[in-house]
Amino acid sequence: MITFYLPNGKIDYFLTGEQSVIDSTIKNSNGNYVQGIWDGETYYVENGQSTPRPNNPATLDNLTIRNLPVPCKIQINSSVYECDDPEVELDFPLPGKYNIKVIHFPYLDAEFEIKT
Numbered sequence: 001m002i003t004f005y006l007p008n009g010k011i012d013y014f015l016t017g018e019q020s021v022i023d024s025t026i027k028n029s030n031g032n033y034v035q036g037i038w039d040g041e042t043y044y045v046e047n048g049q050s051t052p053r054p055n056n057p058a059t060l061d062n063l064t065i066r067n068l069p070v071p072c073k074i075q076i077n078s079s080v081y082e083c084d085d086p087e088v089e090l091d092f093p094l095p096g097k098y099n100i101k102v103i104h105f106p107y108l109d110a111e112f113e114i115k116t
Contacts, residue, residue, distance in 0.1 A: 003038045003050070004029060010105055011040030044106045056110035058102040063090045063114065065102065072104035092116050 002022060003014040007030075014037045015025055026033060038050045045051065057067040065074070066087045074081045074088065077099055092098060095116045102110040 001037050002026070002033045002035055003045075004033045005045040007032065008105065009044040009046055009051075011038055011043060011045065014038065042108070046106075053106050053108045056102055056104065056107040058110040060100070060112045060114070063092075064088070065090065065100070065112075068102060069104035069107055072102055075099075075101040075103060090114070 001014065001016045002025075004012045006012050012032075015022055016037070032045070034045055034048065034050050036050065038045075042053055043050050044053050057069060058072075059066050064087060068074075068083060068086050068088065070086055071082065071084045074083050076090075080103075090098075090100070092114070098114045098116070100112040100114060102112075
């Protein structure tokens, strides 16, 4: 059982099976793999070791998201926006429920819900 990862440490996929298949895959890979099966949602690879992804520092204060890792992506419902600022103030045109996600690898995604 091995897990392959991308050059930035993001987990790509894992492989289980007969050792000959694993050996062949390793031989044809870029060499970025670690032993074991690691979930890319909660782990990444740093210095050749599987490592828990750190918590995202972003916080929500009313309609302001602070402590954003720069750069990041902010997903509001299904729309994704690039962000280069450490703080953003949100403004919604219609009342409703909005699901917010702050994305910046290797941090875990920060998720918030806003009702206006």
